[in-house]
Amino acid sequence: MSLNRSFPSRWPVLAILSAALAGPLCAHAALFGDDEARRAILQLREQRSKDNEAQQARMEELSRQVDQLKRSLLDMHTQIEQLRLDLARQRGQEEVLQRELSEMQRRQTDLQGALDERVRRLEPQPVTLDGQTFQVEPDEKRGFDEAIARMRASDFAAAAVALNNLLKRYPNTGYRHSAHYWLGNAHYGLRDYNAAIQAFRLVVDGAPEHPRAPEALLSVANCQVELKDTAGARRTLEQLVKQYPRSEAAQAARDRLLTMAAPAAPARAAAKAPARPAAASKAR
Structure with a gap:
């Protein structure tokens, strides 16, 4: 009975000891959690920074490729226009040559006819x-x-x-x-x-x-x-x-x-x- 009567009187002491022992543990646990969080945040920031840099690099590469494609398209357009000009010039030359050929053929026909007439006049009949x-x-x-x-x-x-x-x-x-x-x-x-x-x-x-x-x-x-x-x-x-x-x-x-x-x-x-x-x- 004396034991039972003496136990309640010890609760405050136990409570005080428990609190005293739990305080450093909780502080250590809280300190450890903040470090992990900071490291996670830092890692996340670093990863995001790397992702941003990679994305920026990709954007720059894409922009470079787009610029190169634009230049290629511009060069191609210039070449196409040059080809059109060359084709138009060639067609014009062909038309001139065709007219000259037609005129030459007409002259040749006239000359041949005149020659045949002269030969006919000179040949015995x-x-x-x-x-x-x-x-x-x-x-x-x-x-x-x-x-x-x-x-x-x-x-x-x-x-x-x-x-x-x-x-x-x-x-x-x-x-x-x-x-x-x-x-x-x-x-x-x-x-x-x-x-x-x-x-x-x-x-x-x-x-x-x-x-x-x-x-x-x-x-x-x-x-x-x-x-x-x-x-x-x-x-x-x-x-x-x-x-x-x-x-x-x-x-x-x-x-x-x-x-x-x-x-x-x-x-x-x-x-x-x-x-x-x-x-x-x-x-x-």
């Missing part, structure tokens, strides 16, 4: 005359055509000059037999019957198979009649009938011979009647 085909030079053809045009205009002097010039310049021309025939007609129109007979004889003697040969003989007879050479005219007409019996000229010669066989006065009149200028006939 085929001609068919009096049933015969032969090659003649352009000037040769032009000379003969001009002479025939003079004949059709009854300008016998100019026709004779043109035909003589043609025969002198081209002695072996394919026109020579026809030219001699028309030369005879030109002299006949000029009443130079002897010269006409010589020209007509060149046809008969030089080309007896020529289509104009029968007409040439008939014209010789006409010239002889004009020269009052009736005997010679008769012989020529007989030669015509014998040498070219089926020709139209031979039929005319037969009629002429019948007229010559009539009395003298009518014969002379009849002989003169058909003896009209051969050049007056249509030049063919």
